Amino acid sequence: MTQAESPAKPERLSGAEIVVRLLERQGIRILAGIPGSANLPLYDALLHSKIIHHVLTRHEQGAGFIAQGMARASGQPAVCFATSGPGTTNLLTAIADAKLDSIPVVAITGQVSRNMIGTDAFQEVDTYGLTIPITKHNYLVNSAEELLKVIPNAFRLAASGRPGPVLIDIPKDVQLEQVDVVQWPEPGKADSNPPADGLLLAAAAKMIAESARPILYLGGGVVHSGAAEQARLLAEKANLPTVTTLLALGTLAVDHPLLLGMLGMHGAPCANLSMDESDLLIVVGARFDDRATGKLAEFCPQAKVIHIDIDPAELDKLRASHVAIGGDVGTVLEQLLPLIQSQERPVWQARIQALKTNSPLRLPGLDDPRSPYGLVRAVADCLDENAIIATDVGQHQMWAAQAYPHRRPRRWLTSGGLGTMGFGLPTALGAALAEPENTVACFSGDGSLLMNIQELVTAAQENVNVKVVLMNNSTLGLVHQQQTMFYGERTFAAEFTHVPDFVALAQACGVRAVNLDTAADPRAALAEALTSRGPCLIHCSINVREKVYPIVPPGAPNREMLGT
Amino acid sequence: MQNICSNRTVLELTVNNHPGVMSHVVGLFSRRAYNVEGILCLPVGDGDTSRIWLLVNEDKRLLQMIKQAEKLEDVQKVRRLAADDNLFARLESLIMA
Numbered sequence A: 001m002t003q004a005e006s007p008a009k010p011e012r013l014s015g016a017e018i019v020v021r022l023l024e025r026q027g028i029r030i031l032a033g034i035p036g037s038a039n040l041p042l043y044d045a046l047l048h049s050k051i052i053h054h055v056l057t058r059h060e061q062g063a064g065f066i067a068q069g070m071a072r073a074s075g076q077p078a079v080c081f082a083t084s085g086p087g088t089t090n091l092l093t094a095i096a097d098a099k100l101d102s103i104p105v106v107a108i109t110g111q112v113s114r115n116m117i118g119t120d121a122f123q124e125v126d127t128y129g130l131t132i133p134i135t136k137h138n139y140l141v142n143s144a145e146e147l148l149k150v151i152p153n154a155f156r157l158a159a160s161g162r163p164g165p166v167l168i169d170i171p172k173d174v175q176l177e178q179v180d181v182v183q184w185p186e187p188g189k190a191d192s193n194p195p196a197d198g199l200l201l202a203a204a205a206k207m208i209a210e211s212a213r214p215i216l217y218l219g220g221g222v223v224h225s226g227a228a229e230q231a232r233l234l235a236e237k238a239n240l241p242t243v244t245t246l247l248a249l250g251t252l253a254v255d256h257p258l259l260l261g262m263l264g265m266h267g268a269p270c271a272n273l274s275m276d277e278s279d280l281l282i283v284v285g286a287r288f289d290d291r292a293t294g295k296l297a298e299f300c301p302q303a304k305v306i307h308i309d310i311d312p313a314e315l316d317k318l319r320a321s322h323v324a325i326g327g328d329v330g331t332v333l334e335q336l337l338p339l340i341q342s343q344e345r346p347v348w349q350a351r352i353q354a355l356k357t358n359s360p361l362r363l364p365g366l367d368d369p370r371s372p373y374g375l376v377r378a379v380a381d382c383l384d385e386n387a388i389i390a391t392d393v394g395q396h397q398m399w400a401a402q403a404y405p406h407r408r409p410r411r412w413l414t415s416g417g418l419g420t421m422g423f424g425l426p427t428a429l430g431a432a433l434a435e436p437e438n439t440v441a442c443f444s445g446d447g448s449l450l451m452n453i454q455e456l457v458t459a460a461q462e463n464v465n466v467k468v469v470l471m472n473n474s475t476l477g478l479v480h481q482q483q484t485m486f487y488g489e490r491t492f493a494a495e496f497t498h499v500p501d502f503v504a505l506a507q508a509c510g511v512r513a514v515n516l517d518t519a520a521d522p523r524a525a526l527a528e529a530l531t532s533r534g535p536c537l538i539h540c541s542i543n544v545r546e547k548v549y550p551i552v553p554p555g556a557p558n559r560e561m562l563g564t
Numbered sequence B: 001m002q003n004i005c006s007n008r009t010v011l012e013l014t015v016n017n018h019p020g021v022m023s024h025v026v027g028l029f030s031r032r033a034y035n036v037e038g039i040l041c042l043p044v045g046d047g048d049t050s051r052i053w054l055l056v057n058e059d060k061r062l063l064q065m066i067k068q069a070e071k072l073e074d075v076q077k078v079r080r081l082a083a084d085d086n087l088f089a090r091l092e093s094l095i096m097a
Ligand SMILES: Cc1ncc(C[n+]2csc(CCOP(=O)(O)OP(=O)(O)O)c2C)c(N)n1
Pocket: A392, A393, A394, A395, A396, A397, A419, A420, A421, A422, A444, A445, A446, A447, A448, A449, A471, A473, A475, A476, A477, A478, A479
């Protein structure tokens, strides 16, 4: 039986029912959202679905990030719902975040009825116009019939090529419009990837063979493509010292001998310094983000560039490449591997070893579970390699990036491109809903956590296995650090004068809380909290003077790291 | 001869013809503070597609703009017209006459 079987006789269905049926056929089993006047027909249809579990959030941004959490953990498009007007504007941050990190999310929003569009009707905003620059594509649906094309196409687009968010805005009267459905369309799925040009592959292989000091530079595209294995094989075969971006942490296991660590503003000194001496960068699924490159004009000044990326617009966008290969990075690496010669490069390997020894990433306090790095490591000690780590944005995010032993792709969910505070908790919730068998730990800061704290109630409601590890410095820590270091210690609007009792707050939301500050044995308390099922907030006070080191000053080249 | 086309180039986009397309296309330029000097849009054939001509300054970002335009789902094709194409100069003389 094919997916496109036609029913014996046409079914008379509303637009809303068509949406729900198409989502079911698409394989959607969980979706998050909030109802309101303009999407009530959709909710009325969703009520009758026996296979889709709706997660009612407390803010639409939470629903958007739950979808992201599901999508980031699984690689499959995930869905969120919001009503028109404020429901939709509340979603925008999560959509923009998905755009910058290339996450396949399908957002379905209610809109006022067609005859009211453009009249400043109650809860009308120009959703289409608002979302053009933050989606991969968007639709304003004009008829119930059109949904049969638009919904599968939205899923296809979200997942194809460079993934990204797609928004479908559906006027209320279109949701209510009844049409006969004669035949269901095939569910939308990612387009297949064409092979890369053989000449370019040969040129790349030759450059790698001739390079004396190559570096393999892995980005988030390696995660999206599922190409971590191919990247490892390339690194091993050509003997390539490897760095990863923030988003690509875990694509090469932390203890792999070729791994130098993360590059960039808070990267490993040996990674930044090796790149500075490199004569060839093999850039795979990365886009030369400024937090990764530092001052671009002085980034890897001696290096030629091989750039492999699925998005042709990324090639030569910020850094001219000598060989640019447009294509799915997994497919390209698969084709490139047979052309690669094994190589020793003893001089470069010796230099890399020296840099690793003399300029390692320093993680002071690892043995103290109540210090930043020590807490990250103590959490890791209690988790297996299936555990998923989400973060918010700030110092805690960088401490977790640096100290967590990342071993596998799709286990590290962090807001890279947009750097959105409030990302962590709802994204962790989404990941936990997608993988109920695994533990999801979310490293958060007191500033970030408060931005979506309401989703603690959702965590209790869904009884998800999410552990919020709150590193509480009662401060917007990263801002405080920047002001201290680069604004003459004029700290302002960074220290909170009022701080909630987070333990009581979690409990008030129906979530268990553990306070490491008062625990007689913090490691034991941590282990118990992380290994018993269900949501839990783990609170730990952090000294406001703790810094993220190293740090490349804004506008400086990566070799000029402070605090190494 | 100096005319409005000097140091400028014309991009010809073949696009799906629906109300949102123009916003998508000009949005690419506006959010990069890249001015569009002239714009013309006409339906093609049965009206399912249309063609948009953009008169833009020669700029080192032009190649990036073309690539970004090619990524738009509703854009079927992007072509850069020959340097001596004076479509907009002819239009100008038509309107100014
Ligand atoms: C939504 C949003 N607003 C503002 C910022 C700017 N910002 C970046 S880090 C940071 C401080 C984060 O504080 P906290 O979550 O407490 O983490 P900490 O740095 O203390 O670990 C701020 C305000 C941001 N990234 N996101």
